[in-house]
Amino acid sequence: MLSFSDTDSNKQNNKGPAMDIPQVQASTAARYIHSLCQLLAQAGDPVDHLLDGTGLSTEALQSPGRYVHHDALDRFLLNVEQQTREKLPGVLLGHHLNISAHGATGYAGLTTTNAGKAIEVAVRYFPLITSLVTLDLNRTGSCAQLQIIPAPGISSRTEQFILHTLLASFDVMGRFLVGNLKLEAALTCSEQKELRARLSPAIHDIVFDQPDACFSIPETQLEVPFALADQSAHERAIEQCERELKSLNNQRSLAGRLLELLTQASAPMRDQEAIAAQLGMSSRTLHRRLQSEGASFRDLVQTARMTRAKHYLMNDRFSVTETAYRLDYQDSANFTRAFRKATGMTPSEYLRQIEAKAEPQSSSASLPQ
Numbered sequence: 001m002l003s004f005s006d007t008d009s010n011k012q013n014n015k016g017p018a019m020d021i022p023q024v025q026a027s028t029a030a031r032y033i034h035s036l037c038q039l040l041a042q043a044g045d046p047v048d049h050l051l052d053g054t055g056l057s058t059e060a061l062q063s064p065g066r067y068v069h070h071d072a073l074d075r076f077l078l079n080v081e082q083q084t085r086e087k088l089p090g091v092l093l094g095h096h097l098n099i100s101a102h103g104a105t106g107y108a109g110l111t112t113t114n115a116g117k118a119i120e121v122a123v124r125y126f127p128l129i130t131s132l133v134t135l136d137l138n139r140t141g142s143c144a145q146l147q148i149i150p151a152p153g154i155s156s157r158t159e160q161f162i163l164h165t166l167l168a169s170f171d172v173m174g175r176f177l178v179g180n181l182k183l184e185a186a187l188t189c190s191e192q193k194e195l196r197a198r199l200s201p202a203i204h205d206i207v208f209d210q211p212d213a214c215f216s217i218p219e220t221q222l223e224v225p226f227a228l229a230d231q232s233a234h235e236r237a238i239e240q241c242e243r244e245l246k247s248l249n250n251q252r253s254l255a256g257r258l259l260e261l262l263t264q265a266s267a268p269m270r271d272q273e274a275i276a277a278q279l280g281m282s283s284r285t286l287h288r289r290l291q292s293e294g295a296s297f298r299d300l301v302q303t304a305r306m307t308r309a310k311h312y313l314m315n316d317r318f319s320v321t322e323t324a325y326r327l328d329y330q331d332s333a334n335f336t337r338a339f340r341k342a343t344g345m346t347p348s349e350y351l352r353q354i355e356a357k358a359e360p361q362s363s364s365a366s367l368p369q
Contacts, residue, residue, distance in 0.1 A: 119222070269305070
């Protein structure tokens with residue numbers, strides 16, 4: 001599901017050119033951002049401008065069923081980094097998330113028989129929390145391996161936030177439900193001494209700079225019975241999770257198809273009437289269905305324009321003027337303003353940053369005008 005944001009702020013700390021295309025599926029439940037804002041405010045940090053440049057509002061974050069796309073989340077995390085004292089916002093959030101914060105998924109995990117079953121619940125229903133990463137569980141040996149796979153286009157800043165939130169959640173919930181998970185973590189980020197200091201001994205070991213992120217937990221710990229296991233309550237929670245997952249998948253399917261059509265680099269930009277006709281519905285029906293998902297045609301067009309702009313500039317090596325023309329801007333100045341509003345930098349600055357990451361030893365290239 002797309003968010004109500006019209007920004008595309010995947011602008012810093014990305015992993016490289018091949019990972020710079022935002023995906024419609026890469027979204028996170030808005031309630032987690034709202035929770036983090038509350039925690040930062042309680043810690044005495046300024047929060048009035050944390051949503052600047054994201055296209056989000058406090059009211060929207062509190063709306064049930066709302067999701068925030070990756071670029072809005074990444075911009076929010078950049079604001080947290082620049083405006084607050086909190087260096088590890090994922091740890092702060094993860095340590096304060098209770099069962100109710102995860103909705104039906106949380107209750108389904110809490111009322112199952114043991115930690116192993118709870119992780120299986122999390123793996124299946126994790127899209128209800130975020131689709132920025134996918135969880136893959138392997139329980140074939142003496143230790144269960146939970147691999148955390150980032151979605152295409154996710155920035156390293158956002159990936160680190162998700163990993164830290166997960167790790168801190170396992171730290172707290174593991175102690176509450178099991179006592180000591182004896183979890184060992186492999187993380188893709190560079191070593192952070194502060195991270196070790198803020199986690200309990202339940203996190204036995206952390207290794208950094210790994211090619212893939214993975215949590216390892218002894219099977220013996222996963223078989224410890226849950227005191228709050230309740231088969232009837234678990235079944236009801238699972239039924240609710242299935243309904244929510246089905247609804248989420250249905251909602252994403254239309255927005256996903258629409259964004260795919262709009263982001264085709266070889267096709268001209270099309271208006272709502274043309275897109276609706278291609279999808280076999282009226283313009284009014286298209287508007288109504290997108291609105292029910294928390295998305296709008298205007299938001300999708302803006303996201304698609306910035307995705308295509310990055311493709312034209314980076315892959316096709318078009319000039320700013322040619323890119324503006326292909327995206328139906330009146331002139332290059334209007335395009336540059338829109339690009340800067342969405343990404344926080346001009347097209348020339350964007351290309352120099354991407355090339356600096358792709359070829360650290362080479363000099364920054366300039367963009368033809």
